[in-house]
Amino acid sequence: MRQLQYHSANSLIWVDVPAPEIQDNRDAIVKPLMVSRCELDRSIAGGMLGWPGGFAFGHEIYAEVVDAGDGVARYKPGDRVVVPFQISCGACGRCRAGFTGLCETVPYRSSYGMAPLSGVDYGGGLSDRVRVPFADHMLVAAPDNMEPAAIAGVADNVTSAYAMVAEPLAMFPNARVLIVGGNTVALNAARFALGLGADKVVLVDEDAESLKIAAQFGAEAVHASIEPQMQSVGQFPVTIDATGTEDGLAFAVYSTDHEGFCQTAYGGFSEKTPVPLRHMYGTNITLKIARVHARAHMPEVLALLHKGCVHGEPLVSRQVPFSEAADAMLEPAHGMVFFPD
Numbered sequence: 237m238r239q240l241q242y243h244s245a246n247s248l249i250w251v252d253v254p255a256p257e258i259q260d261n262r263d264a265i266v267k268p269l270m271v272s273r274c275e276l277d278r279s280i281a282g283g284m285l286g287w288p289g290g291f292a293f294g295h296e297i298y299a300e301v302v303d304a305g306d307g308v309a310r311y312k313p314g315d316r317v318v319v320p321f322q323i324s325c326g327a328c329g330r331c332r333a334g335f336t337g338l339c340e341t342v343p344y345r346s347s348y349g350m351a352p353l354s355g356v357d358y359g360g361g362l363s364d365r366v367r368v369p370f371a372d373h374m375l376v377a378a379p380d381n382m383e384p385a386a387i388a389g390v391a392d393n394v395t396s397a398y399a400m401v402a403e404p405l406a407m408f409p410n411a412r413v414l415i416v417g418g419n420t421v422a423l424n425a426a427r428f429a430l431g432l433g434a435d436k437v438v439l440v441d442e443d444a445e446s447l448k449i450a451a452q453f454g455a456e457a458v459h460a461s462i463e464p465q466m467q468s469v470g471q472f473p474v475t476i477d478a479t480g481t482e483d484g485l486a487f488a489v490y491s492t493d494h495e496g497f498c499q500t501a502y503g504g505f506s507e508k509t510p511v512p513l514r515h516m517y518g519t520n521i522t523l524k525i526a527r528v529h530a531r532a533h534m535p536e537v538l539a540l541l542h543k544g545c546v547h548g549e550p551l552v553s554r555q556v557p558f559s560e561a562a563d564a565m566l567e568p569a570h571g572m573v574f575f576p577d
């Protein structure tokens with residue numbers, strides 16, 4: 237079968253590889269029908285992570301089940317599913333506690349499309365077939381009246397955006413929310429924040445296209461350069477740094493109100509990132525940085541999308557056939573998805 241692999245910086249290549257087979261009776265084999273591009277995908281494809289080549293690419297998968305082992309009870313061939321990007325067993329202590337991004341049964345950071353993270357290549361979404369271990373737990377049934385392009389990203393980036401705003405908005409109901417940055421995760425966070433009842437969402441970025449989309453979602457879009465010093469956008473009980481930069485983090489922290497909550501999206505920092513701790517101490521700000529537990533949150537995200545409880549149209553700007561994916565992966569665009577041709 238064909239499989240898109242990361243080869244080297246700015247170079248993805250299609251490779252002919254053996255199709256995956258059922259190895260354990262809890263496995264299913266799925267055929268990807270729509271794959272969403274993650275913020276991380278562009279960084280990986282661009283070589284920014286410095287990973288060695290030769291691993292399967294793509295990790296946000298909407299698929300059809302084509303085969304299932306004897307031990308799979310909930311799914312059968314023909315079922316449409318969303319596949320969480322993180323591999324988890326559903327049975328260990330952490331999985332049962334909802335920490336499916338930290339499953340104890342599989343190697344740390346086991347994921348599709350990012351083999352160097354765990355050392356295990358589980359395959360990738362841009363291929364004809366993918367094996368899903370622990371299928372009864374892993375797979376999430378796709379609502380049948382929703383566009384695949386609108387929900388493939390629930391496997392990771394859409395759910396990450398949801399989780400970033402859902403937790404602080406549970407602590408600060410109807411709060412005003414500041415989002416720093418204009419990438420796909422930031423824009424989806426704005427949709428969810430408004431859908432979850434935020435009184436107001438302000439999104440700050442320099443990119444005109446991002447600001448236009450944010451405004452369409454109902455956010456107040458502010459054009460400003462993201463600099464570390466105190467900013468003039470005001471103070472917010474809830475702030476989200478979606479930039480993954482030191483300046484973005486500082487901007488968000490300094491814009492967080494007394495006793496407020498600042499969430500930052502990425503661990504793209506150095507080991508010793510400067511954090512304005514003295515300011516945080518004096519103003520009692522809580523800062524959280526965490527990877528999403530995708531599988532645990534996916535059902536509630538799909539339910540919100542299904543019920544229309546999220547502002548604006550799904551963020552899908554371009555649908556690209558697999559045959560053009562290697563080049564398109566490197567292009568700037570929000571909400572890019574890929575389908576087999």
Ligand SMILES: [Zn+2]
Nearest residue numbers: 274296392393
């Ligand atoms: Zn992702």
Ligand SMILES: [Zn+2]
Nearest residue numbers: 325328331339
């Ligand atoms: Zn587990």
